[in-house]
Structure formats: structure tokens, C-alpha cells
Amino acid sequence: MTRSLTILAVAYFLMALTDLGHAQNTLEKIDKSGTLIIGTRNGSPPFAYINKNNDWVGFSIDLVEQTVLPALSKKLNKQIKLEKKESAPATRIPLLTSNAVDLIAETMTDTQSRREQVDFSLTFFVTGAQFLVRKGSPVKNIESIAGKRIAAQQGSTNAKIIRERVPSAKLVEFPDQPAAFQALSQRQVDAYTNDGIQLAGLKAKAPKPDEWVVAGEFFSYEPYGMAMRKNDSDFRQVVNVGLMDAIASGRYAEIYEKWFGAKGEVPYPLTPENKRFLQLQVVPK
Amino acid sequence: MSYNFNWSVLWTGQSGGWLIQGVLTTLHIFALGLLIALALGIVAGALRTMPIAPLRWFASGYVEFFRNVPLLVWMFFWYFGVPPLLPQAIQDWLFDHGVEFWAGVFAIGVYHGARFSEVIRAGIQAIPKTQLEAALSTGLTVTQAFRLIIVPIALRLIVPPATNETLNLLKNTSVALTIGVAELTFQTRQIETYTARAFEALAAGTIIYLVLCLTIASIMAHVERRFAIPGMIAQGQTGAS
Numbered sequence: 001m002t003r004s005l006t007i008l009a010v011a012y013f014l015m016a017l018t019d020l021g022h023a024q025n026t027l028e029k030i031d032k033s034g035t036l037i038i039g040t041r042n043g044s045p046p047f048a049y050i051n052k053n054n055d056w057v058g059f060s061i062d063l064v065e066q067t068v069l070p071a072l073s074k075k076l077n078k079q080i081k082l083e084k085k086e087s088a089p090a091t092r093i094p095l096l097t098s099n100a101v102d103l104i105a106e107t108m109t110d111t112q113s114r115r116e117q118v119d120f121s122l123t124f125f126v127t128g129a130q131f132l133v134r135k136g137s138p139v140k141n142i143e144s145i146a147g148k149r150i151a152a153q154q155g156s157t158n159a160k161i162i163r164e165r166v167p168s169a170k171l172v173e174f175p176d177q178p179a180a181f182q183a184l185s186q187r188q189v190d191a192y193t194n195d196g197i198q199l200a201g202l203k204a205k206a207p208k209p210d211e212w213v214v215a216g217e218f219f220s221y222e223p224y225g226m227a228m229r230k231n232d233s234d235f236r237q238v239v240n241v242g243l244m245d246a247i248a249s250g251r252y253a254e255i256y257e258k259w260f261g262a263k264g265e266v267p268y269p270l271t272p273e274n275k276r277f278l279q280l281q282v283v284p285k
Numbered sequence: 286m287s288y289n290f291n292w293s294v295l296w297t298g299q300s301g302g303w304l305i306q307g308v309l310t311t312l313h314i315f316a317l318g319l320l321i322a323l324a325l326g327i328v329a330g331a332l333r334t335m336p337i338a339p340l341r342w343f344a345s346g347y348v349e350f351f352r353n354v355p356l357l358v359w360m361f362f363w364y365f366g367v368p369p370l371l372p373q374a375i376q377d378w379l380f381d382h383g384v385e386f387w388a389g390v391f392a393i394g395v396y397h398g399a400r401f402s403e404v405i406r407a408g409i410q411a412i413p414k415t416q417l418e419a420a421l422s423t424g425l426t427v428t429q430a431f432r433l434i435i436v437p438i439a440l441r442l443i444v445p446p447a448t449n450e451t452l453n454l455l456k457n458t459s460v461a462l463t464i465g466v467a468e469l470t471f472q473t474r475q476i477e478t479y480t481a482r483a484f485e486a487l488a489a490g491t492i493i494y495l496v497l498c499l500t501i502a503s504i505m506a507h508v509e510r511r512f513a514i515p516g517m518i519a520q521g522q523t524g525a526s
Contacts, residue, residue: 089474089477089478090474090478090483091483093481093483094483094487097483097484111481113479113481114481116481117481117482118481149380151465154465154475154478155474155475155477155478160478172385173465173467174463174464174465175462175463179361179464179465182365183364183365183465186368186369187380188365188368188380188384
């Protein structure tokens with residue numbers, strides 16, 4: 001009896017999962033609710049984090065607020081509000097497919113395997129994996145991590161690359177940045193790998209930034225995009241138009257300067273190549 | 286919006302191997318954690334029923350302190366808090382030998398030990414005093430009365446709540462992923478990373494936890510029936526057989 005009930009419960013659960021489909025498209029959903037719900041992070045400075053004043057801010061959030069929201073409001077002819085929800089690498093795709101959020105705007109790398117599940121906006125930031133180490137550490141780049149204890153973020157592309165390229169490195173994977181940095185500062189691990197820009201952000205926020213070095217060449221290519229439900233090209237078009245207008249008009253550069261400029265949270269000047277790359281993504285009106 | 290399920294991601298590539306590794310690690314933490322929890326639980330549970338006040342206070346202090354702080358906090362405590370207190374040589378050794386795993390085992394073991402001790406205390410205290418008096422009046426010594434009457438009955442009484450605690454312990458091993466232990470939930474997330482197929486990975490994890498828990502529950506139910514005292518406890522289950 002118990003067993004057949006269990007089987008029924010499991011079957012029901014699976015059916016509920018398969019039944020998630022056939023909802024209205026995202027623009028209709030936003031039009032009805034008047035709200036764009038984004039999934040973002042609260043511990044990834046300077047893209048999305050909680051600042052000293054307890055506000056949920058960041059470069060990715062600003063991009064949504066100042067480029068995507070205006071484009072949406074224009075398209076739907078009404079003021080659209082923004083609602084933020086916490087997402088993590090393991091939850092962001094389910095959050096989208098279950099309709100809990102409409103857009104993932106954080107530090108999500110656009111990859112081919114992810115594109116089988118979700119669609120991405122154009123690339124809004126380019127970085128690559130590096131290492132955060134203590135000053136004077138023997139870890140200089142990916143060639144020098146054999147046998148070392150390396151912290152990585154669970155569900156990140158960096159961990160995957162290290163596992164494939166340096167199997168002798170001992171990977172310890174943490175769910176978020178603060179735990180990984182805590183392990184690094186207590187010398188539980190020799191280095192922490194993540195996208196270079198995030199490490200720079202972490203270093204800038206550390207109690208003693210001078211103690212830390214972001215080391216090594218990029219050993220991966222991490223183009224950040226905003227993710228959305230698959231096969232919803234009308235919504236995707238609005239998001240992309242928002243981003244393209246911002247890049248073309250200089251709004252993007254202003255937001256970039258606010259976060260990554262000389263006086264920004266994490267000084268990280270836009271390289272000429274990356275600037276050119278962003279501009280090339282803007283198609284004519 | 287639509288989501289096309291592709292269950293084959295669970296056995297193609299490395300996924301199958303990861304799931305098996307995850308299950309083994311989960312069972313490993315479970316077994317070691319359960320040993321620690323039972324040992325601490327029996328000692329603390331027994332101490333709380335002793336007639337000597339300081340021993341009771343000591344055991345109560347342990348129970349209340351450990352069961353009233355979230356397990357997640359204990360994970361961080363054993364992983365981030367304890368190693369720096371140890372001598373450098375032991376620290377280095379630990380870092381080379383999977384400190385996250387042992388921190389996870391201790392966090393689970395000590396936390397659930399506090400919970401188990403309450404189950405055991407309740408079992409001992411549930412036996413009426415008259416039972417002991419009756420045993421003594423038949424000519425048994427106190428030790429004999431405890432060994433032959435009180436403890437055997439108490440052990441039978443605690444089977445259902447102990448099953449509950451054991452299942453909780455198994456499921457709580459998943460909290461160890463916060464300190465980087467590659468247990469089952471961790472591996473399901475890993476599959477999600479590689480395949481971007483979250484629903485399939487989570488469903489696989491769910492079903493594996495369910496199967497593990499149902500197995501434990503049915504073993505414990507069997508134990509309960511096997512050792513039931515006819516006419517005394519669990520008569521509803523065994524009937525007049």
C-alpha cells in the first residue's frame with residue numbers, strides 16, 4: 001500500500017513538472033502584471049550585491065533598470081516595475097522555466113549547452129577565469145596549480161575547465177563567493193578561481209585589498225549574457241534593443257564608468273577590443 | 286514556453302558516475318555521522334536521566350546548545366572555526382585529507398547526537414517506575430532489572446522516533462554541500478552545470494533520496510516488528526500472530 005502510494009506521488013510530481021509548459025509569452029505576462037521579475041545575485045560585486053546601505057545594486061541590475069526597463073515600458077506603453085529575486089547557478093534555469101523570473105541578470109556565462117535550455121541576450125560583458133591568491137603565492141597561472149587546493153564556485157564553468165585540464169588539482173567547490181573567500185583567507189585553499197572581474201570585485205571589497213593578487217592569464221572565455229525563456233523572441237528582441245540602444249547612445253559607457261571606472265567600485269577599464277566587440281553587436285535600426 | 290525532458294543526460298557522459306559517487310559520499314557521511322550521533326545521543330540521553338544533578342546539567346547544556354543552533358551554522362563552525370584552533374601540523378594534514386568531509390561528519394554527528402539524546406531520554410523516562418519496582422520484587426538485582434527489563438523495553442519504544450531522526454540525518458547530509466563536500470545534492474548540481482538540465486538532475490536526486498529513505502524506513506519497520514513484544518507494544522502492527 002505504502003509503496004503504490006509512493007509510486008503515485010512520484011508519478012504525480014513528474015507530471016506536474018512536465019505540465020509546466022504552455023503559458024502565455026513573457027511580454028504578455030509582464031503587460032498583465034506590470035512587473036519585470038529578474039533573477040540576480042546578492043554576493044557578486046560589482047554585478048549584483050547588497051551594498052553597505054543594504055541596497056541590492058550592481059552593474060547588471062543597473063543595466064536592467066536603465067536599458068531593459070525603458071525599452072519594455074516603451075514597447076508595452078506603460079510604466080513597468082522591477083522586482084528582484086535571488087538566483088544561484090543551480091537555480092537560475094529552473095527559475096526561468098518555472099516562470100518564477102523572466103530574466104536572469106547577474107554573471108551568467110553564455111554557453112552552447114545553456115543555449116539548449118534558455119536563450120541569451122547579446123553579450124554585455126566579457127571576462128575570463130583567473131586566480132585570486134595571497135601576495136607571493138606560488139600559484140601564478142593554471143600551469144602552476146597541480147596538486148594545489150583550489151576553491152571554485154559550484155556550478156561555474158571555471159571548475160569544469162580545471163577538472164579537465166589539471167585533474168591533479170584538488171578542487172573544493174563552494175556555493176557562493178563569501179564562503180570561498182573565507183576558505184582562502186583562512187588558508188584552507190591555496191587559490192580561488194572565478195571570472196577575473198569577480199575576483200577583482202572581491203579584492204576591492206576585502207578588508208586589506210593589498211594582500212591579494214588576481215593572478216594568471218585568462219584561461220577561459222566568459223561572455224556574460226542575460227538569460228530568458230527559450231523561444232520567446234519578442235521579449236528577447238525588447239531586451240536586445242534596450243541593450244543596443246544603450247551601447248549606441250553611450251548610456252552603457254556611463255553605467256560602465258560608474259562601476260568599473262577609475263572612481264568606480266572596481267576599477268577595470270574597458271579595453272579597446274571589448275569596446276569594439278560591444279559596438280559590433282549593435283545592428284542598424 | 287516549453288521544457289523538453291531529456292532523461293538520457295543522467296546516464297550519458299560522466300553523470301552516472303557522479304551520481305554514484307554522490308550516493309557513496311552521502312552514505313559515508315550518513316554512516317559516520319550516525320555512529321557519532323548514536324554514541325553522543327546514548328551518553329547524553331542516559332546522563333539526563335541520572336540522579337546526579339551536575340551530570341544532568343552538563344548533558345542538558347550539550348543538547349540545548351547544539352540542537353538550537355541551525356545545522357548550517359554548525360557546518361561553518363566545524364569547517365571555518367575549528368581548524369584554525371588546531372596546531373599547524375594537524376591543520377596541514379587535515380587540509381590534505383579532505384577537511385570538508387570530516388567537518389561535515391562532525392557537524393552532522395554532534396548536531397544529531399543532541400537530537401538523538403532526547404529520543405533516548407524519552408524512551409527511558411517513558412517506562413513507569415512501577416516496572417522497575419515489579420522487576421525488583423521478583424528478586425532481580427538493579428543491574429539485572431535494567432539489563433533484562435528496562436533497557437530492552439526502552440530500546441523498543443524508541444524505534445519509531447529513532448527512525449524519524451535517522452531519516453532526518455540522512456537528508457541533512459545535503460547541507461554539507463555548503464562547505465564543498467561532493468555529496469549527492471552537490472553532484473546533481475554538477476550535472477546541471479555540465480548539461481544545463483536542472484529538472485532532470487534534481488528529479489534524479491529526489492528519487493535517490495526517496496529510495497534511500499524508504500529503504501531505511503522499511504528496515505526499521507522490520508526491526509520494530511521482529512522485536513515487538515506481543516501484547517505490549519506495537520500490537521497494532523503484529524496483531525495476534
